[in-house]
Amino acid sequence: MEARGEGREEKGARLSRRALARRVAGKLMLALAVLVTTNLIGSFLLESEGTLGGVAWEAFRQASDVDTVVVGASYAQRGIDPDELDSCLGSSTINLGSPAQPLDDSYLAVKSVLSRRHVRRVIVGIGCESMFSTWGLRSEVPYLQGMLQGTTLSEAAEVYLGRMTDPQYVGTCNSLNLLFPWAYDFTPSPQRVVTNLEGKLDDTTTLSSAEEQTKHWSYHGKGYGTFEVQFHPTRNDATSTSRYGNRPFLAARVDALLRICDLCREHGVECVVVATPHPTFDILAYGSYYPRSMGRLQRAVERHGAKFYDFNLYKGGRRLGKDDFSDFDHLRHAGARTFTSELAGILYRAERGQDVSKSFYGYDDWDSYLDSVDYVAGVSAEATVRGDGSVTVAATVRTGRPRRAQLRFEAKVGGSWVVLRDWGSATSVTWTPPAHGAIEVRVRARIPGADPTGTYVQKTFLR
Structure with a gap:
């Protein structure tokens, strides 16, 4: 009798554990359903319909032919005009730059592009801040969202899993928050929420939405746009140094840039790293930090098989003035066209085996550059x-x-x-x-x- 009673008790305990497991599983499924529903509602209400990165990737998907891509943060996004490159080189260029784009995302962009198109050249636009700034996920997530549209689930999972386990995010709330893009790419005012919803309900294009929501931004085609704001250095004497400081280049940023160089070399693709122009006074404000830091970077890039051109040290072309810039480190459209035309000329000559190194001052001959600035910048x-x-x-x-x-x-x-x-x-x-x-x-x-x-x-x- 006792054995039979113990058997009934054991059976009852098993049933109780199963019931508990079912209740826990049910609650977990309910919580997951609520989480997914909340995420969908949050994305619909708050996730911006038009981001600048989304515009660039939409242009990439719609282009019938792409053989050159530009990646990088706002220096590339606002500084390199695809039309100028294409008119000189006969290429088909898309600018995939975006605001505050970390070089890790530039690497992911290049990797994605090489898997989809027969690209022959990748241009990476940089500045000193590209090598030490720690931009947050608010700039990354919208760009990744745009990049992953139309890709396979496995590719999207690989990208997001890689970002979630990135050393800079793992162990922090950002690791999980990546699953909720609307928390980063959100519209910050009730009016923008209304505008955002109207765009989604009216099937407004990504470009139209971006133009509506991004003040002073003008789109010029092929993923490229600029902020047409007049720069007044006589009333605003800020510089990159005064704003960001002369900080050491981060090993992780340098490594990401070199991985882009290696990836291009493995695929037989030309990689060109370009330091886009700043106003001369901004370069001078760096002091000896600039040639020392950028010189080391140039040597590393060239060791990895890529070309490196610093157009702040360019000897030719028209001297860019205040009307060519929107602030102390970004070009307006007129300045970008002038610079990109000169960049295209350098690429054209290099393609034909000409030595273009003499067109630039060297970091190891900084005095020659200083002697060339015989005016008050x-x-x-x-x-x-x-x-x-x-x-x-x-x-x-x-x-x-x-x-x-x-x-x-x-x-x-x-x-x-x-x-x-x-x-x-x-x-x-x-x-x-x-x-x-x-x-x-x-x-x-x-x-x-x-x-x-x-x-x-x-x-x-x-x-």
């Missing part, structure tokens, strides 16, 4: 308010010949400009304003003989 100013009420204005001249530069300090008093310190070599002036409040200061800089007109910066400080 820019001037910046900072003010320090002291306890006694006086203000010290200190200026920095951006030129290859700073010892020859002269400065003139002026301030606006009673609606008129007065000279605080006339032309001379002094780089600062201390002055006590007649009243508290906003102080408008102007610093002019010139090089006698070489650049007598020079330039100036005008800023407002509070005292």
